[in-house]
Structures are given as structure tokens and as C-alpha cells.
Amino acid sequence: MPQVTPVSPPETVGPLARQVAVVDATMRCSELDMSFRTEPGLPCVAVLYLDGGIGLISRDRFFQLMSGPFGYGRALWEKTPVGRTADPAPMIVDEEALVIDVCEQLGRRDRVRRYDDVLVRRPGGRLARVSAARLYEALADLMAHRAVRDPLSGLVNRSHFLNRLAAACRDTHQPGVAVVFVDLDRMKQVNDTLGHNVGDRLIISAAHRLVNAARDGDLVARLGGDEFAVLGRIAGGSRPDLSAVALGERFRLAIATADPELPAGAHSVASVGVAVGAAGTDAETLLSEADMAMYRAKQSGGDTVRIVLDVGAQLDPHISDGILTAIDRGELRLFYQPIMGLTDGRVHSVEALVRWQHPRHGLLTPDRFLPDVHRARLLPALDRWVLDRACADLAEWDFTLGAQAPRYVNVNLTVETLVGAGLAGQVLASTDRASLAPARLRVELPESADLAQLQDVTRQLRELRNNGVGIVLDDMGAGSATLRHLSVLPVTGVKIDRSFVAGMLANRNDHAVIKLLADLGRSTGLDVTAEGVESDEQLDRLRHLHVPFAQGYLLGMPAPADHLTTLLRTGRPRGVARVAADVVTDRVIGSGSPVSRT
Known part of the structure; x- marks a missing residue:
């Protein structure tokens, strides 16, 4: 049977109220006494006075009156108008009154009236009633519901x-x-x-x-x-x-x-x-x-x-505990995906993506081993290796390619490294070991890190920024990454999430988001990169929107450093497809998945 979303207990008294009998204030008590006796389910009556006032007579209190302390109450009261026996100031609320407010008002009444019925005013002046016990029960249901x-x-x-x-x-x-x-x-x-x-x-x-x-x-x-x-x-x-x-x-x-x-x-x-x-x-x-x-x-x-x-099962020691051994044995590889300038068709930067050349399982993409590395709490060690290797590779490209080398290398940082101690020192130590200027490195902040976590490391990020390291907000627009991040973090660039690029040709909202971010980048000096470019049509639209940089399968799949060296030496990587009007090439053929480490 299909389930239905549980219905919340009513928050107003209207749904709890039931019909109430209404009598004229001039009715004799003997007549009301007969009504109560012949209708055992009648808990109370509302009383209407000639001046428009409203009173209330409860069943139990009326019977106490009619019995009297010595059993002569009926003889004393039978000819008396019921208006003289009624509570002339009962509690009356609108049907839209909140249950919690009405219960609070009941609690402030004197002890003998705290459990009297409450009259409810319906549209058109009609009256209904709800017992105090039902109101307190509804309040308990509401509180229990809100708790879970x-x-x-x-x-x-x-x-x-x-x-x-x-x-x-x-x-x-x-x-x-x-x-x-x-x-x-x-x-x-x-x-x-x-x-x-x-x-x-x-x-x-x-x-x-x-x-x-x-x-x-x-x-x-x-x-x-x-x-x-x-x-x-x-x-x-x-x-x-x-x-x-x-x-x-x-x-x-x-x-x-x-x-x-x-x-x-x-x-x-x-x-x-x-x-x-x-x-x-x-x-x-x-x-x-x-x-x-x-x-x-x-x-x-x-x-x-x-x-x-x-x-929760036993971790595979060949993967989870083997990452440190893999580093020592040189089994890890960095693949690089080009980030292209859309005006000149040249490689502006490269993003470092880790792979594991496993001795038993072959070349593993991040989705195959990162969960186990995360469980083994070894992500910071992996991050340190990636930082060192990426900085060293860029320094090597500088030596072998000169002006044809990429201007920057982008490295993803995991949340564990971001919130760990000494973030800035760790990153700057990697550039120092490679004799690479810090301004040549860009660190990408993971979308999985929420704003509170990032704000906690703002001082560390500012230290990196002051030393020239670029701070890039990855997957902008997805999950927790919002424009608020741009106002509180020292970012120098953003990467538009691939979902917007995928939908931009058919969905005007996705198109509008990309235009907004492109315009924002121009006005604030942020470098804006569109991720996930897979078609010429997407590329043309991005150029029309003045997005300065792009990344994706159309422009180049992740490839090992030595493969990319050959392509960079030509000055126009084969992975570029019509970035500029005079550039027509075929794709980079590389192994591995485009899934990034983070």
C-alpha cells in the first residue's frame, strides 16, 4: 500500500470544536434539567442573553446546583431562568486561535474554571465548543509531533x-x-x-x-x-x-x-x-x-x-591501509584536465586529478578508493601527496616548456585537510619544496564544506591569499555553495557546476544563472570557469555569455602529465575543439574517469 505523508495534528482550535446546544437565557432551569437528563451526551449549553451576551452552563456544575447541599435544589431552582445560573463570562475564542495560545489562557484561569469547556466562534456568529481536556490532549499531540x-x-x-x-x-x-x-x-x-x-x-x-x-x-x-x-x-x-x-x-x-x-x-x-x-x-x-x-x-x-x-565490514587492507604504501611505492598518479581560455584557445590552468595504479586492481579512479581512504582517515596524507606532486609537475613544465607551460595548477582540498591544523603552512610548504611561486597554485574548496566550516578557516585562507595562492570555490550553485560564500571568503575564482552547463541550452533558469555568474565575475574580478562542457553548442553559448574559462570532455579529458606535456608543447592542445574561430582539433584521448578527488 502506498504511504502518505503523516498529517500534522491541528494547530488551531477550529478542527477540534464540535456543535454546541444554544438556549435562551429565559429558559427555566426545569426545562434544561430535563434536556440534560434525556441527553446524556450533552456536556454543556451556551446561553444567549437579550443584550447579546453569551454564557455557559456545564452539565456537572448544573446538576450540582439542582441537587443542592440537602437535596432540595430542584425545588429551589426549577422556575429560575437559566441565565441566572450560567457563567456570564466563559472563555470564547475564534476558530483560528492557536491551540497552544488557548491552552496558555486556560492555564491562567482560576482553578475551578481551568477545565471548563471553551466556546468557539464560527463564521457567521455560529458557536461551537471544545473541552479543555481535548485541548490539552491536542497540545500534547502537537508537541510530540513537532519533536520528531x-x-x-x-x-x-x-x-x-x-x-x-x-x-x-x-x-x-x-x-x-x-x-x-x-x-x-x-x-x-x-x-x-x-x-x-x-x-x-x-x-x-x-x-x-x-x-x-x-x-x-x-x-x-x-x-x-x-x-x-x-x-x-x-x-x-x-x-x-x-x-x-x-x-x-x-x-x-x-x-x-x-x-x-x-x-x-x-x-x-x-x-x-x-x-x-x-x-x-x-x-x-x-x-x-x-x-x-x-x-x-x-x-x-x-x-x-x-x-x-x-x-562497517572489514576494510580491504589493499585499499584503505594501502594508501600510505602506495605513496611510498610510487603507485599514485596525477592526471590533468586542461582549463581553457575561451578567447585565445590556450591552456590557462590544469586541474590535478588523482589515480591509483593498484598492483592487483589496475588503474583505480577516485570513486573506487576514496571512501575507504576516508574511513581510514588518510585523506590529509593523500592531499599532501597531491599538493607536492602537482607543484612539482608544474615546475617541471616550466623547465621543459617555458612560456607554453600552464599558468596555474588547480588542486582540490578535502574537508579534512581544510579543517585540520596548519592548512596555510602545509600548502606553502608544498610550493616551497617544488621551488614554485605560490601564485602559480590554486586550491579548490570542496562543495561538501559548508559555510560554517569555511568561515572557521578564513584566517588560513587569507594567509594563503596574501601569499598569492588562488582560492577557487568549486561547483558554484550546487549544494551549499552560494553567493554568500563570495562575500565572506577570500576567493579569487569560481567554477560553475556542470549541472548548469548541461541544462543551459534548454532551461532558461540555468542559462540565467551562468549569465549572472559571468557578469559577477567581470564586475568583481573573479575568474569564472564553466565545468562539464561537452558540446560545441554549449561552448558557443558560453563564449556569447563572456564566460572566460571552460573545462570538460569537449576541451580535454584527464590525461597523465607526460601525455599533456606533448600536447602543451604544440601550444594548442588537441583537446581543444573550436575554442576560437581558427582552432579546430580533435580530443585528448586519456584513460581514467573525470571524477575529481573530492
Whole structure:
């Protein structure tokens, strides 16, 4: 059966109110006494006075009056108008009054009236009633709901999801705990171009679609922003990889299916990561692995699924613990992808991308070994090697190629290196060891680092900037990378995320974002690079928008340093395809994946 997003308990008293009997203040008490006796479900009546006032008579309090202390109450009161026995100042609220406010008002009443019914004013002057007990119960439901639910989407929140995930991981009788991490690829574009109200509608729509795609027993959560997660199980079988992919595809397709209720341009696809844990897996680790798999999906262009299996199982010592040995044995390789100037068709910079020439598994791309290196907490060691090797390679190009050498080399830094101690000293030590001017190096800040983390290392980044090192914000427009970063960080350049380039010819919002960033770069002096260029049409449009630099398969695939040396020596790399009107060449043929280390 398809699930539905849980309905939040009512926040106003209107849905809680029920019909109330209304009597005239001149009615005799004997008549009301008969009504209460013959209608045991009648809890109270509202009383209308001639001057328009409203009173309230509760069943229990009226019976106490009619009984009297010695049993003669009915004889004393039967001919008395009910208006004289009513509470002349009952609590009356509008139906839009908040439950929490009404409960607070009840709590301030004197003790004997604190549990009286509350009258509710409907449109047109009609009256209804709600008991104090029902109001307090509704308040408890509302508080319990808010404790575990995201207020916008109605899904469970991050805290509750982690609690449920931890419980599932502790249940060793049911191995195969799976976490599906879903991140919307176009959330920022929707917010920037259509406004945050439409962005909220997209979040709500995505939540409904994910819930309706969930299986019985799956738990769907909103972790925050445009990030969702699903807790499920992978049944045992001979191909857990296929089961994990199928699970991820289930939710990717749910997001990829357009919602006709959303306005034009508010649609988004999603990057999906699936992590499957072994029995006893740490919950935070499993969620982190799913997050990393999602990020690899986003790096590959989005709207796709990436998986990681056997999280928490024994790490492969040939990979996780072998990275230090690989450095010592010289098994690591740097491949370089050119960053081209769109006005002159020449190599402006090269981005360093690490590969591992593994003795058993052959040439490994980053997606094959970075998760294990991350779990082994060896990413800073890998970063240090990449920095040293990239600076040394550029210095070598200077020696062999002179003016034909690239002006800069770009090196990606991981979050672990950024937040570690001595960032600036480490980077400058690499340039010093290679006898390379710091101004020839550009470090790329990972999109996975949030603004708070980057602000914590602003002093270190400024020290690098003061020494000439370029600071580049990678994947601008994706995930947490926003214009706010440009105002608080000492960046010298930005790289436009490949998802915008992929959609710029068909989607005017993507086109507008690229134009905005290009114009911003010209006005502020930032170097702007478009990533993921794969067609002549995209290249022509980027040149028309005055984007100064571009990178992508069309311009050059990642290639080993010696291969690139041959191409650079010609002055016009074969990887350039019609960058300028007089440049027509074919592509660089290189091995390895374009996925970057970060």
C-alpha cells in the first residue's frame, strides 16, 4: 500500500470544536434539567442573553446546583431562568486561535474554571465548543509531533531518523540496513529564480513523492534543506548490488517524475546515494557513506544513483591501509584536465586529478578508493601527496616548456585537510619544496564544506591569499555553495557546476544563472570557469555569455602529465575543439574517469 505523508495534528482550535446546544437565557432551569437528563451526551449549553451576551452552563456544575447541599435544589431552582445560573463570562475564542495560545489562557484561569469547556466562534456568529481536556490532549499531540517531524514537509526530522537508524543498526537479526540519501539537484536555482515560496513547494512535493514511492516499513525523512533520507532493508540474495541500485532508482524516478502542480521551472531531478550496512554498523557512518555516494552521483552530473556496499565490514587492507604504501611505492598518479581560455584557445590552468595504479586492481579512479581512504582517515596524507606532486609537475613544465607551460595548477582540498591544523603552512610548504611561486597554485574548496566550516578557516585562507595562492570555490550553485560564500571568503575564482552547463541550452533558469555568474565575475574580478562542457553548442553559448574559462570532455579529458606535456608543447592542445574561430582539433584521448578527488 502506498504511504502518505503523516498529517500534522491541528494547530488551531477550529478542527477540534464540535456543535454546541444554544438556549435562551429565559429558559427555566426545569426545562434544561430535563434536556440534560434525556441527553446524556450533552456536556454543556451556551446561553444567549437579550443584550447579546453569551454564557455557559456545564452539565456537572448544573446538576450540582439542582441537587443542592440537602437535596432540595430542584425545588429551589426549577422556575429560575437559566441565565441566572450560567457563567456570564466563559472563555470564547475564534476558530483560528492557536491551540497552544488557548491552552496558555486556560492555564491562567482560576482553578475551578481551568477545565471548563471553551466556546468557539464560527463564521457567521455560529458557536461551537471544545473541552479543555481535548485541548490539552491536542497540545500534547502537537508537541510530540513537532519533536520528531519536520514542520515544512511533515516527514520525520534528522534527529528521529538517526534514532531509528541506530536502532535498526543494533538489530543484528536483520542485516542489510540500507540508507538512501537523496539530494535535489536544482534547489538553489529554483530558490534564486522563482523565490523561496516556490522552493518550499518543491520540498513539499518531493516529500510526497518520496513517501509514495516508499515500501512498507521504509522511513522517509527530511534531513534539512534539500536533503532527504530513506531507511530501509536490502533482502539477502546473490546480487545485493542490484538490489541497492533498484532501491536508489525507485526514489530517483520518484523525483524525476514532474509534478504538474508545480509552476514551470520548479522541477528538479536528484542525485541519490545508497549505502548498505553490515550487522552492527555505526549509524552515523552508514549515513555518512550514503552522503558520500550521493556526492559521487552529483559529481557525475546528477540525476543518477551511486551505491556502497558492506559498510562497517572489514576494510580491504589493499585499499584503505594501502594508501600510505602506495605513496611510498610510487603507485599514485596525477592526471590533468586542461582549463581553457575561451578567447585565445590556450591552456590557462590544469586541474590535478588523482589515480591509483593498484598492483592487483589496475588503474583505480577516485570513486573506487576514496571512501575507504576516508574511513581510514588518510585523506590529509593523500592531499599532501597531491599538493607536492602537482607543484612539482608544474615546475617541471616550466623547465621543459617555458612560456607554453600552464599558468596555474588547480588542486582540490578535502574537508579534512581544510579543517585540520596548519592548512596555510602545509600548502606553502608544498610550493616551497617544488621551488614554485605560490601564485602559480590554486586550491579548490570542496562543495561538501559548508559555510560554517569555511568561515572557521578564513584566517588560513587569507594567509594563503596574501601569499598569492588562488582560492577557487568549486561547483558554484550546487549544494551549499552560494553567493554568500563570495562575500565572506577570500576567493579569487569560481567554477560553475556542470549541472548548469548541461541544462543551459534548454532551461532558461540555468542559462540565467551562468549569465549572472559571468557578469559577477567581470564586475568583481573573479575568474569564472564553466565545468562539464561537452558540446560545441554549449561552448558557443558560453563564449556569447563572456564566460572566460571552460573545462570538460569537449576541451580535454584527464590525461597523465607526460601525455599533456606533448600536447602543451604544440601550444594548442588537441583537446581543444573550436575554442576560437581558427582552432579546430580533435580530443585528448586519456584513460581514467573525470571524477575529481573530492
